[in-house]
Amino acid sequence: xxxxxxxxxxxxxxxxxxxxxxxxxxxxxxxxxxHFQYRLGPMRTGYHGLLQPIADAMKMxxxxxxxxxxxxxxxxxxxxxxxxxPAFMVxxxxxxxxxxxxxxLNMGIFYVMAVLSISTVGYMMAGWSSHNKYSLLGCMRxxxxxxxxxxxxxxxxxxxxxxxxxxxxxxxxxxxGCTWNIFNWYIFKQPLAFIIFFIALNAEICxxxxxxxxxxxxxxxxxxxxxxxxxxxxxxxxxxIGLFTLCSICTTMFLGGWYGPVLPGLVWFFIKTFSLIxxxxxxxxxxxxxxxxxxxxxxxxxxxxxxxxxxVITGLLIMLKIY
Amino acid sequence: xxxxxxxxxxxxxxxxxxxxxPLSPEEIEAALAKAFGQKIQQSQVINKELAIWVxxxxxxxxxxxxxxxxxAFNHPRCLCGVDRGECLEIVYHLCSITRKHKITVKxxxxxxxxxxxxxxxxxxxxxxxxxxxxEMLGITFTGHPDPRHLLLREDFExxxxxxxxxxxxxx
Amino acid sequence: MAxxxxxxxxxxxxxxxxxxxxxxxxxxxGERVVMCQPHLGYLHRGIEKLAETRTYPQIIALxxxxxxxxxxxxxxxxxxAVESLLGIEVPKRAQYxxxxxxxxxxxxxxxxxxxxxGMDLGALTPFFYSFKDRETILDFMEEISGARLxxxxxxxxxxxxxxxxxxxxxxxxxxxxxxxxxxxxEALLSGNEIFLSRMKGISVLSKELAVxxxxxxxxxxxxxxxYDIRKAEPYSSYEDFEFSVPVGTKGDNLDRYNLRLQEMRExxxxxxxxxxxxxxxxxxxxxPKVIKIDGEGYFRTETSVGEQGVYIIGAGDKTPxxxxxxxxxxxxxxxxxxxxPGVLVADVIATFSTVDxxxxxxxx
Numbered sequence: 001x002x003x004x005x006x007x008x009x010x011x012x013x014x015x016x017x018x019x020x021x022x023x024x025x026x027x028x029x030x031x032x033x034x035h036f037q038y039r040l041g042p043m044r045t046g047y048h049g050l051l052q053p054i055a056d057a058m059k060m061x062x063x064x065x066x067x068x069x070x071x072x073x074x075x076x077x078x079x080x081x082x083x084x085x086p087a088f089m090v091x092x093x094x095x096x097x098x099x100x101x102x103x104x105l106n107m108g109i110f111y112v113m114a115v116l117s118i119s120t121v122g123y124m125m126a127g128w129s130s131h132n133k134y135s136l137l138g139c140m141r142x143x144x145x146x147x148x149x150x151x152x153x154x155x156x157x158x159x160x161x162x163x164x165x166x167x168x169x170x171x172x173x174x175x176x177g178c179t180w181n182i183f184n185w186y187i188f189k190q191p192l193a194f195i196i197f198f199i200a201l202n203a204e205i206c207x208x209x210x211x212x213x214x215x216x217x218x219x220x221x222x223x224x225x226x227x228x229x230x231x232x233x234x235x236x237x238x239x240x241i242g243l244f245t246l247c248s249i250c251t252t253m254f255l256g257g258w259y260g261p262v263l264p265g266l267v268w269f270f271i272k273t274f275s276l277i278x279x280x281x282x283x284x285x286x287x288x289x290x291x292x293x294x295x296x297x298x299x300x301x302x303x304x305x306x307x308x309x310x311x312v313i314t315g316l317l318i319m320l321k322i323y
Numbered sequence: 324x325x326x327x328x329x330x331x332x333x334x335x336x337x338x339x340x341x342x343x344x345p346l347s348p349e350e351i352e353a354a355l356a357k358a359f360g361q362k363i364q365q366s367q368v369i370n371k372e373l374a375i376w377v378x379x380x381x382x383x384x385x386x387x388x389x390x391x392x393x394x395a396f397n398h399p400r401c402l403c404g405v406d407r408g409e410c411l412e413i414v415y416h417l418c419s420i421t422r423k424h425k426i427t428v429k430x431x432x433x434x435x436x437x438x439x440x441x442x443x444x445x446x447x448x449x450x451x452x453x454x455x456x457x458e459m460l461g462i463t464f465t466g467h468p469d470p471r472h473l474l475l476r477e478d479f480e481x482x483x484x485x486x487x488x489x490x491x492x493x494x
Numbered sequence: 495m496a497x498x499x500x501x502x503x504x505x506x507x508x509x510x511x512x513x514x515x516x517x518x519x520x521x522x523x524g525e526r527v528v529m530c531q532p533h534l535g536y537l538h539r540g541i542e543k544l545a546e547t548r549t550y551p552q553i554i555a556l557x558x559x560x561x562x563x564x565x566x567x568x569x570x571x572x573x574x575a576v577e578s579l580l581g582i583e584v585p586k587r588a589q590y591x592x593x594x595x596x597x598x599x600x601x602x603x604x605x606x607x608x609x610x611x612g613m614d615l616g617a618l619t620p621f622f623y624s625f626k627d628r629e630t631i632l633d634f635m636e637e638i639s640g641a642r643l644x645x646x647x648x649x650x651x652x653x654x655x656x657x658x659x660x661x662x663x664x665x666x667x668x669x670x671x672x673x674x675x676x677x678x679x680e681a682l683l684s685g686n687e688i689f690l691s692r693m694k695g696i697s698v699l700s701k702e703l704a705v706x707x708x709x710x711x712x713x714x715x716x717x718x719x720x721y722d723i724r725k726a727e728p729y730s731s732y733e734d735f736e737f738s739v740p741v742g743t744k745g746d747n748l749d750r751y752n753l754r755l756q757e758m759r760e761x762x763x764x765x766x767x768x769x770x771x772x773x774x775x776x777x778x779x780x781x782p783k784v785i786k787i788d789g790e791g792y793f794r795t796e797t798s799v800g801e802q803g804v805y806i807i808g809a810g811d812k813t814p815x816x817x818x819x820x821x822x823x824x825x826x827x828x829x830x831x832x833x834x835p836g837v838l839v840a841d842v843i844a845t846f847s848t849v850d851x852x853x854x855x856x857x858x
Binding site for chain 2: 534535538540542543544547578579703705706707708709719721726727789790791792794801803805807815816818820824825827828832857858
């Protein structure tokens with residue numbers, strides 16, 4: 001009874017922690033983007049704009065949820081949840097430190113891949129039910145994008161699984177784990193897999209240069225053009241949560257998880273995850289958007305063969321006992 | 324500097340673009356008189372440029388000759404309509420990119436049934452100019468592929484650039 | 495019954511990337527454009543009809559509102575047209591001031607083009623860089639003429655006021671910084687793989703079609719035809735300045751983009767020469783108190799979009815009988831119907847951005 005109570009508290013604690021991380025990554029994005037663009041960003045709400053995400057959240061909660069006529073109401077209402085819940089569910093597999101984790105899943109990476117695919121259905125539901133040609137174009141692009149980039153993502157993760165010998169994220173981090181020797185990290189042993197995984201991650205959460213489904217300048221907000229208020233807030237939160245959870249998976253698989261000298265494990269985990277998140281903000285402010293057909297050819301003609309070759313080479317090296 | 328942009332002048336550009344020298348207005352007038360004779364109703368040199376008047380029936384023939392012959396008036400500059408009171412007048416400004424000379428062709432049409440053949444088969448650039456002139460002055464361009472209103476809304480009544488269409492601050 | 499495979503998409507008057515109020519009806523087969531039909535007129539204000547009720551000096555304020563992003567060049571065309579019909583000789587100092595302001599106007603218009611193109615393609619950062627540099631030019635314009643967008647500074651016969659003290663040195667200092675600024679713009683976008691693959695070979699315009707449509711300006715020069723009115727029929731002392739005219743080769747989006755960046759460098763040369771060699775003298779010629787024109791004439795200049803023409807018919811009154819503004823953006827916009835079929839939706843936005851129009855001039 002007590003243990004269930006403790007687990008419940010831990011779960012609540014993790015959700016609250018995730019919300020705080022969400023707000024801080026929103027603030028970080030606006031500040032980073034602003035400084036790249038030679039301006040200051042939010043400065044007035046709180047000290048240097050620290051309360052800006054709270055102001056944004058309050059605005060979205062009180063905004064009118066206007067529904068255009070002709071939408072398919074059930075699918076329209078359900079779509080944000082289908083997008084949002086899998087993003088949260090992925091968090092169950094992430095080990096923050098060796099003790100702080102939600103569930104020690106033996107099929108960690110498999111679970112992550114499977115759950116991520118569910119949100120594809122959510123994007124399609126949102127785009128189709130909106131009864132709008134722009135959102136239709138957005139959702140068609142998003143389906144192509146998600147399907148194309150799941151394969152390279154899975155195959156590059158496969159290389160890591162082959163090396164660690166397990167799909168359990170906790171054990172993958174332990175396999176790299178060594179407090180001082182950072183050359184044990186898989187980013188040095190599998191650089192190609194890291195690059196492919198990072199690009200595919202970028203595409204899975206629809207960030208520039210892959211933000212075609214919601215390309216602002218072409219499709220006027222794409223698949224979520226007819227969403228406002230709390231429903232839009234859910235879609236937006238799903239994007240940021242996905243950003244954090246996928247970057248933390250990447251940290252666990254390639255950057256050694258929570259291992260590091262001097263500072264406690266949790267601090268190292270967040271430092272590494274937020275460095276990856278910062279790199280994503282950096283590319284957002286620098287690169288233009290790819291076109292839909294160029295995105296597909298990048299995914300199928302370049303990343304997928306590279307990932308396959310990587311798997312073959314990894315297998316060979318493992319067989320020759322080098323790894 | 325990234326990108327392959329040449330900056331002028333380069334020797335081969337000069338040779339082929341402007342190899343034929345521009346003709347003076349009198350020479351153009353003589354060439355047109357030789358080709359058309361009486362079909363050119365009137366010609367005058369205004370501001371060192373030649374202006375000719377033709378009738379609506381001969382417009383296409385004259386403009387095709389201006390474009391295809393060695394006079395090479397291949398660039399339609401501007402097309403506008405003027406309300407001259409007793410009649411309507413359409414003014415075509417043509418010029419030659421290759422030979423750098425210019426000509427103005429004017430057509431006078433009656434006010435009651437203003438009809439002129441469209442210049443679209445000769446110059447594609449006449450498309451939108453003609454649509455605008457048609458809606459502003461009420462002229463019909465026969466043979467125009469898409470004679471909808473361009474700048475005014477579809478149900479607009481009246482022809483703004485005619486002199487009898489008064490603005491609110493005119494008496 | 496045949497199944498319709500195409501759908502109509504309306505890139506309506508309100509859209510983040512149509513510069514101004516412009517509507518395009520696209521017929522799409524999936525993401526590929528089959529047909530494009532532009533709809534104009536959302537910003538039509540009847541400037542030509544209004545001009546018939548205003549005196550010749552009053553029309554200068556109207557011409558500002560044509561292409562409101564480079565208003566100096568519109569004013570220049572109109573003033574030169576009236577002066578050529580009246581036979582007025584503008585003093586040298588006024589001519590040099592006019593050239594300097596017109597070329598500064600051209601530079602800041604190309605900066606808007608660069609920033610807006612980056613933003614339309616998804617690169618958010620170049621917009622802020624180019625608008626920051628544009629602020630320097632707008633500060634010069636504000637000091638000289640008093641306004642940032644619609645100036646009403648040129649007069650028939652010259653300019654309204656003389657230049658303030660010390661501004662020429664600051665303009666020369668800016669012209670020395672500009673080549674590095676354009677280098678920075680090229681470092682931001684021109685070499686980017688994604689940018690190149692989105693611009694190269696897209697929406698190619700052929701020479702014959704461009705000439706037949708009456709296209710002028712950077713779009714015509716990008717197809718390979720070297721035709722610049724500042725060189726072909728020089729006006730307002732342009733023959734005193736040394737500059738070259740960039741010419742493209744293929745007529746695709748990338749050529750139009752590179753050409754405009756190169757034009758910024760050439761305009762910079764003209765501004766520096768004008769500022770360094772500014773002659774002393776009067777700033778306005780003697781014109782009659784009431785200007786009456788009897789006769790007609792068509793005058794043209796090269797603006798940053800193309801050839802702007804003003805056709806004035808005067809009947810001896812103090813207001814014109816008929817004024818026609820031949821706006822380059824109006825004519826250049828016609829290429830969309832011919833160049834867009836066959837491209838993808840994303841390319842529609844990129845192409846439209848490289849045509850670089852301003853709806854004030856298209857609709858008048």
